Amino acid sequence: MTKQYFATKSLAHLLEEMRGDNRLRRVLGPVTLTSLGVGAVIGAGIFVATGEAAAHTAGPALMLSYVVAGLACIFAALCYAEFASMAPVAGSAYTYAYTTMGELFAWIIGWDLVLEYVVGSAAVANGWSGYFQVVLDGIGLHFPKALSSAALSYDAGTGVFTATGALFNLPAVLIVLAVTLVLVKGIQESAGINTIMVGVKVAAVLFVILVGAFYVNTANWTDNFAPFGWTGLSFFGHPVAGQTTASGEPLGMIAGAAIIFFAYIGFDSVSTHAEEAKNPQRDVPIGIIASLLICTVLYVAVVAVLTGMVPYNQIDPNAGVAKAFEARGLHAAKFIISAAGVAGITSVLLVMMLSAPRVLLAMARDGLVPRGFFGDVHPRFRTPWKSTLAVGAFVILLAGFLPINALLHLTNIGTLFAFVIVCAAVLIMRRTNPQAARPFRCPWVPLVPTLGILTCLMLMFSLPVANWWRLIVWLLLGLVIYFLYGQRHSLLGCELRKQSITR
Numbered sequence: 001m002t003k004q005y006f007a008t009k010s011l012a013h014l015l016e017e018m019r020g021d022n023r024l025r026r027v028l029g030p031v032t033l034t035s036l037g038v039g040a041v042i043g044a045g046i047f048v049a050t051g052e053a054a055a056h057t058a059g060p061a062l063m064l065s066y067v068v069a070g071l072a073c074i075f076a077a078l079c080y081a082e083f084a085s086m087a088p089v090a091g092s093a094y095t096y097a098y099t100t101m102g103e104l105f106a107w108i109i110g111w112d113l114v115l116e117y118v119v120g121s122a123a124v125a126n127g128w129s130g131y132f133q134v135v136l137d138g139i140g141l142h143f144p145k146a147l148s149s150a151a152l153s154y155d156a157g158t159g160v161f162t163a164t165g166a167l168f169n170l171p172a173v174l175i176v177l178a179v180t181l182v183l184v185k186g187i188q189e190s191a192g193i194n195t196i197m198v199g200v201k202v203a204a205v206l207f208v209i210l211v212g213a214f215y216v217n218t219a220n221w222t223d224n225f226a227p228f229g230w231t232g233l234s235f236f237g238h239p240v241a242g243q244t245t246a247s248g249e250p251l252g253m254i255a256g257a258a259i260i261f262f263a264y265i266g267f268d269s270v271s272t273h274a275e276e277a278k279n280p281q282r283d284v285p286i287g288i289i290a291s292l293l294i295c296t297v298l299y300v301a302v303v304a305v306l307t308g309m310v311p312y313n314q315i316d317p318n319a320g321v322a323k324a325f326e327a328r329g330l331h332a333a334k335f336i337i338s339a340a341g342v343a344g345i346t347s348v349l350l351v352m353m354l355s356a357p358r359v360l361l362a363m364a365r366d367g368l369v370p371r372g373f374f375g376d377v378h379p380r381f382r383t384p385w386k387s388t389l390a391v392g393a394f395v396i397l398l399a400g401f402l403p404i405n406a407l408l409h410l411t412n413i414g415t416l417f418a419f420v421i422v423c424a425a426v427l428i429m430r431r432t433n434p435q436a437a438r439p440f441r442c443p444w445v446p447l448v449p450t451l452g453i454l455t456c457l458m459l460m461f462s463l464p465v466a467n468w469w470r471l472i473v474w475l476l477l478g479l480v481i482y483f484l485y486g487q488r489h490s491l492l493g494c495e496l497r498k499q500s501i502t503r
Contacts, residue, residue, distance in 0.1 A: 004493040006102035009366075011086065011436055014099060028276050030283040030290075032195065037291025039198045040266020040351035042344060046205060046302050050260065051320020058256025060307040061226035063300050065256035066263070070296035072459060073264045075452030076419035077292050078442040079426040081285035084270075085440040086429075093418045093425075094359055098366070100428040101421070103493070107486055109421045110363050111478030115471075116414040117356035118391060120265055121176070122398035123407035124349045126150065129171035129399075131341040134322070138335050143170060151401045168400035176399055179350050180392030183357075184378070184385045197347040202298075204340030207333075208321055209301045215328045216308030227312065228252045232462050240461075249464045258462035261412045263299060266351055267292045281439035353395065357387035367494070368486040413467045414474075416456045423452035 028036070054062045083096040094110035133143060142148075147170035152161045231242035232255025242252040250258070270287040277283045306315065309324045316323035322341070325333040357374075361384040364375030378385040398407065426442055426449045442448055460468075487493055 004487060004490065004496050005104040007492055007496060008100060008102050009098045009492065011099055011433055014095065028283070029278050030286040033270050033277060033283055033287025034290045034294075035195045035198050036351050036354075037267045037270045037287050038202065038294055039195075039347035040270075040355075041264055041291060041295040041348075042198075042201055042205065042298060046208075046263070046299065046321060046344070050263070050303060050306060051315050051323075053256050053260045054303065054307055054312050054320065055315040057228060057232075057251055057259050058253050059224060059227040059312040060221045060303075061228075061230065061253040062256050062260065062307065063303045065253050065260055066296065066299045066303055068254060068257040068455070069261045069264055069459065070292070070299070072257075072261075072416075072419070072452065072455035073267060073292055073296075075448050075455060076422060077267060077288050078448055079423045079452060080270075081288050081440050082426055082438055082442040083422065083429075084284040084288065085281045086436060086438055092355070092359060092362075093422045094362055096425045096429075097421055100425040100432065103366075103368075103487075103490060104482070105421070106366075107363075107368055107482045108475060108478065109418055110359055110368070111475065111481075112414050112417055112471075113359045114356055115474050116265065116411055116418060117352050117359070118394055119398065119407050119414070120262075120411040121349055121352045121356070121391075121395045122172075122402065123262075123404050123411060124345055124352060125172040125176050125395065125399035126169065126402075126404035126407065128175050128342065128345040128349060129169050130404075131338050131345060132171050132175070134338045135335070135342055138338070150399075150403045152403060154403050170400075172399040173396050175346065175349065176353070176392060176396045179346070179353055180388060180395075182350070183354055183388050183392075184383060185381055197343045197350075201340050201344030201347065204337060204344070205298050205302060207340075208325075208337065209298075209305055211330070211333065212305035212309055212325070215330075216305060218308065220308050220311050221304075224312070226253055228255070230254070232256065232258070233458065234465070235461055250462050254458065255462045258412065258459040261416065261459055264292075264295070265411060265415050266348060267295070285440040353388075353391060356391045357384040360384070360387040360391070367489040367491040368482070370485075370489075413460055413463055413471050416460045417471065419456045420453050420460075423449040423456070 050062070053065070054060070058065050080092075092113060094106055094113055097109045098106035129148075133148060136142060146165070146167045149164055149166045150169045150172075151164060151166055153164050154161055229242045229252040232250035232252030233240040233242060234244065234248075234250045239248075239250065242250060242255065244250055249255075267288055270284060270291065277287075302321065306320055306324055310320075310327055314327075322334045322337040325331075325337060360369060360374040361377075363369045364371045364373070364387070373390075374384070374387040376386045377383065427446055429436070430445055
């Protein structure tokens with residue numbers, strides 16, 4: 001039994017699986033994949049998380065926070081690109097862990113990815129609801145109070161949920177429902193809609209940078225560039241370096257990198273679509289690396305403009321960019337930015353909800369979750385339609401009833417954990433399969449994967465301790481499911497048991 005936990009799938013077996021009939025449709029090229037990456041990354045980071053992090057965690061030093069977070073992502077991206085070129089199948093980090101670390105680690109990371117994409121989608125849907133209601137307010141329309149926000153609010157300091165008096169967040173529910181139906185229809189349609197929205201929001205981001213640059217006051221940078229310090233490291237709630245809040249949450253530039261890491265979530269989702277790429281060995285690495293580089297440059301430029309236009313302690317934490325333009329008398333710009341925020345956050349939601357069903361599909365093919373449901377590919381649309389509907393229903397529940405601040409940080413720690421596994425998996429695969437074909441090779445191994453592991457762990461330890469406990473609870477729940485169902489129905493486990501009987 002113990003042998004099954006550490007049994008790996010061979011690379012040859014993965015490549016053989018690609019030749020099966022129950023495959024997804026290969027319709028995505030390098031431009032579309034890059035657009036999916038940009039669509040997943042740019043949105044909630046600029047339009048939701050930036051104002052909060054600049055005002056309360058890092059100040060103008062948030063520019064460097066984005067660089068630190070971007071470096072961690074670049075290390076992980078190079079590792080993702082190598083694996084995606086070697087094994088272009090659905091599943092992303094789950095599949096990579098299965099080929100290097102064994103079934104138990106694969107289950108853990110697959111369960112973690114589901115957490116990342118589902119909880120992240122709910123957080124994004126909450127952010128979309130806020131911006132959509134700002135746009136409606138601008139034209140004199142309003143949602144009823146009982147249907148305009150989550151039913152619960154969350155106090156990060158005490159960890160207590162309280163009722164808000166609202167029934168549920170109707171705009172968030174409606175956008176999740178609409179995106180779910182689009183995703184069931186097909187990847188090509190989904191990618192086409194995403195490309196349009198990416199064009200809209202990149203234009204808005206360039207508008208912010210180019211117009212906002214004329215209103216920058218450099219004294220806002222030079223007078224107090226790092227008001228909360230340059231660090232912000234902690235270990236399970238115990239400060240190691242830097243300041244903390246009264247409730248023990250780290251403050252500083254590195255702490256800011258951990259908080260805004262949510263802004264980078266999504267570039268890894270490009271690898272979950274490797275099975276739908278026309279030429280995955282070439283196109284997936286291009287999509288991953290190009291989208292990450294584009295987004296890092298745009299993020300740093302927007303933060304520079306935001307903190308230059310408004311002193312960090314006057315930035316609105318809920319809609320920092322739009323309110324910064326309003327403070328300078330650019331009221332029309334506020335409406336333009338809010339409208340672009342709706343489009344931008346929609347594309348983030350679309351890509352994140354596109355990714356979760358494909359991880360479940362990979363797990364179902366291995367027998368770890370019910371194959372008849374999560375592994376069912378629609379005969380006409382060629383999409384994992386049942387798992388897409390299930391993910392949509394779960395996201396609707398979270399988005400309708402839970403507030404964004406209860407969802408945001410949990411997504412960060414889950415993603416960072418996935419990146420650590422992928423970087424470690426490259427080191428293992430180089431040793432166990434040194435002769436395997438690698439159309440794209442991660443450079444400077446073992447340096448790059450090692451730096452990826454260390455920087456991601458550094459950011460994980462810069463998050464509030466409550467996020468660690470939530471991650472542990474989620475992983476323990478996943479282990480219960482694995483031992484009750486997954487290990488008994490695992491195709492690899494069944495094969496190992498047959499071999500032991502014949503001996």
